[in-house]
Amino acid sequence: MSLSEKAWLTVALGAITTFAIRGIGPMATGGRTLGRRAMRVLALLPAALMAALVVTETVIQDGSLDVDARVGGLGAAALLIWRRVSVIWVVLGAAATTAALRLIF
């Protein structure tokens, strides 16, 4: 399968599943709801997934470890988040730091 075919199939399946996932909660609340333990798992899911995404997108490239300027950019983002700066400046600061580090090294 070509990348173009894979992309369109992903768009189609992604759109259908996203629609269903967004709709199922409001649809179900007329009747029964999930148990408390299931709700707790769902509540913890974003933390696991976002941490996984941050790590993979920062230091993994094509299946191998690649520590580059992005790590510095993420450090700048962490500092700005800690300083309670607006998320716009967090992402701009991360990009600017990464760009500056790539310019220097």
Add this chain to the structure above:
Amino acid sequence: MPFAAAGGLLAISFGITAQTAGLSAAATVAMSALMYAGSAQFAAVAILAEGGSVIAAVIAAMLMNARYIAMGLAVGPSLKGGPIRRALEGQSLVDASWAMANRGNGRFDRHTLFGSSAPQYVTWLAGTVVGVIAGGVLPDPEALGIDAIFPAFFLALLVNELRSAEASAVALGGAIVALALGLLAPAGVGIVAASLIALVGLRPRGAA
């Protein structure tokens, strides 16, 4: 609205990332228009870019979106009409809107939900188009640090999730699993496997 603006920046970086990954402009814009789910779209494109399968990409996107089940169950009673109407109203669920519409007493303001999601949808779509165009013009997007925007945005969202010691431990576990499997397993497996760490939520409470 800082989140609509930051979402626009994220959408620009998504458009550029998808172009760099080799997706067509039409498929990239269609994905933003039909999914409107940043983390799921980035996860799917990251897996496709590394040569992963459609199944892995779609499962990763579904897992990224799974939080909308919990958010939808919470918001459902505040929406109007029968099951079908509520399911359609639920399409306005996005993280920042859900948080802003939350009144904190178990009820949600549906007008705040819609009123916050609509501009975010516009900036998400417009940003994707800008990113797709920029991705075709910019000789080297990485020189501008574009690839740091996504992890930075999600670091900001992640920090918001770390409300308990349990959530922090789950995040640490998820990061370790994703890092280890990211190096050892095919693309996407690490992110999917990291989600299993959230199953610690099943353990009985009160003992600890």
